[in-house]
Amino acid sequence: MTPQSLYDLDRSAWGELLHQEPKFRVDQIWNGLYHQGKELGELTSLPKALREQLLEQLPTALNKVTEQVSDSGDTTKFLWELSGGARVETVLMLYPDRATVCISSQAGCAMACSFCATGQAGFERQLSTGEIVEQVLRARRVAMAQQPARRVSNIVFMGMGEPMANFENTWAAVQRIHDDIEIGARHITVSTVGLIPGIHRMAAEALPVNLAVSLHAADNTLRNELVPINRKYPLEDLMAACASYFAATRRRVSFEWAMIHDVNDRLSDAQALAELAHPLRAHINLIPLNPTPGYAVRGSSKNRVRAFREELERLGINVTVRDTRGTEIDAACGQLRAGHEATPVSRPQRRS
Ligand code: SAH
Numbered sequence: 001m002t003p004q005s006l007y008d009l010d011r012s013a014w015g016e017l018l019h020q021e022p023k024f025r026v027d028q029i030w031n032g033l034y035h036q037g038k039e040l041g042e043l044t045s046l047p048k049a050l051r052e053q054l055l056e057q058l059p060t061a062l063n064k065v066t067e068q069v070s071d072s073g074d075t076t077k078f079l080w081e082l083s084g085g086a087r088v089e090t091v092l093m094l095y096p097d098r099a100t101v102c103i104s105s106q107a108g109c110a111m112a113c114s115f116c117a118t119g120q121a122g123f124e125r126q127l128s129t130g131e132i133v134e135q136v137l138r139a140r141r142v143a144m145a146q147q148p149a150r151r152v153s154n155i156v157f158m159g160m161g162e163p164m165a166n167f168e169n170t171w172a173a174v175q176r177i178h179d180d181i182e183i184g185a186r187h188i189t190v191s192t193v194g195l196i197p198g199i200h201r202m203a204a205e206a207l208p209v210n211l212a213v214s215l216h217a218a219d220n221t222l223r224n225e226l227v228p229i230n231r232k233y234p235l236e237d238l239m240a241a242c243a244s245y246f247a248a249t250r251r252r253v254s255f256e257w258a259m260i261h262d263v264n265d266r267l268s269d270a271q272a273l274a275e276l277a278h279p280l281r282a283h284i285n286l287i288p289l290n291p292t293p294g295y296a297v298r299g300s301s302k303n304r305v306r307a308f309r310e311e312l313e314r315l316g317i318n319v320t321v322r323d324t325r326g327t328e329i330d331a332a333c334g335q336l337r338a339g340h341e342a343t344p345v346s347r348p349q350r351r352s
Contacts, residue, residue: 005061005083006040007033007137008130010172021050034180037140061131062138068329076142077331079338082107082131086124087338088160090135091331092142092152100154101139104336105132105170106161111193113214113227115258117330117337118160120294126166132173135159136181154187158212160336163190164198171205178207185209191256196233199241208249212285213242215255217264218272226264235276242280254283258334259300259308261289270311277317284312284319290332 009017014026025046032043040055062080065087069076074094081087086107093100109116110123136155143150155177157163163170170190177183191212192198199211217223223230230238242253255277259265277284286309289299300308305321312319326332 005128005130005134006058007061007134008128009058010176025050030180033137034176035182037137037144060134061128062134064138067142068331070326070329070331075326075329075331076139077326077329078135078138080135080138082127084125088127088131088135089331089336089338090139090159091326091336092139093325094143094146094150098153099143099150100156101136101143101152102156102158103132103135103139104159104161105157105163105166105173107338109161110165111162111227111229113193113216113334115226115260115289115292115295115297116334117292117294118334120292121337127161127169129169129172129176132169133176133181136177140181152181152183155183155189156212157190158333160338162193162195164192164195164202167198167201171202174207174209186251189254193227193229194233194238194241195229196237196241199245203245203248208251210251210254211242211245211249212254212256213238214258215273215276216258216260218269218276222264226260239276239280242282246280252281252283254285256285256287256333258287258289259305261298261300261304263297265300265304265308267307267311270308271315274312274315274317277312278315281318284317286319286321287333288321288324290324290327290335292334292337 011026011030014029018025028045029043032038043051061082065079065081067076067078076092078090079087088104088107090104091102104127106126108122108124109118111119113119140152143152157170174188177188178185185207189210189212190202191214193214214227216226220230220234223235246253257273286305288305309319309321324332
């Protein structure tokens with residue numbers, strides 16, 4: 001069941017709810033909530049009685065449990081509790097030239113990638129469109145309250161969950177973020193483990209957002225182990241889907257690669273990755289592996305990361321090393337997990 005909260009209402013649902021009110025009310029509320037980023041209680045242009053009635057009728061979905069700050073104030077992680085008790089996290093990252101919000105699309109995740117804390121904890125439930133959108137709005141208010149105020153410029157679906165396994169709600173959220181929160185398609189990135197039907201659906205949509213694919217391995221044997229959904233959607237098919245996304249949208253795909261010591265960080269791995277990336281002109285994001293409770297292997301050393309990056313560059317591939325924002329508050333890639341229940345430790349197979 002999709003919970004109904006303030007941000008789950010689209011324009012037509014607002015129209016139905018306010019059918020006894022003058023027509024301009026819907027615009028007034030919509031502009032206030034989305035364009036101006038106000039909360040319902042702050043919409044003082046509404047008659048007081050109506051405002052109070054709406055406040056009673058339409059709760060917001062995200063109840064803040066904690067808000068943790070690190071990187072000298074530049075990274076904020078929010079832990080929210082949703083109706084029914086599920087918890088999700090959102091991360092706001094301030095950079096000199098941009099402000100990015102990393103949002104969750106599901107509570108937990110069913111994809112079970114071995115090195116990811118969200119995957120280790122399992123799936124809880126889908127987020128509604130409103131629950132996804134509200135994360136952006138809540139983080140935007142915190143960005144606006146900075147001295148000086150910061151405007152949220154980028155959205156990444158890289159928090160908890162697999163966005164393509166919650167496609168309808170994810171896409172409705174993308175549209176609202178684009179149309180009403182006014183963030184351009186080139187500043188929105190949807191990241192997936194590689195659910196091919198989702199990639200095709202997204203290619204057929206009019207908005208060309210960025211597609212990121214969590215690759216992590218360039219051969220099926222290793223990828224089956226790291227990203228188990230690869231058994232269903234193997235690399236050959238995944239690369240073909242990426243090619244069709246690129247052809248349909250002209251957006252270069254990016255590949256994420258968590259650098260895991262002795263597992264996928266050798267020069268031969270870089271060469272195999274370059275072969276996949278080259279025909280797509282894909283951009284590579286290297287993510288030094290962040291520690292998670294259920295995975296016993298360490299991340300690659302700085303030197304290994306550098307050598308890997310240099311090998312890719314030598315082969316003519318575009319590559320960036322992602323910074324490890326928020327590691328000390330468990331807000332970095334793959335560390336979002338909401339609860340802190342113990343998880344069994346898996347020991348992956350070493351490769352010779
Ligand atoms: N389910 C989607 C969205 C999550 S994005 C996806 O997998 O793409 C989160 C990114 O962080 C993914 O690329 C994921 O593979 C990566 N990641 C997961 N665990 C990590 C870890 N421990 N260290 C570094 N990156 C990790």
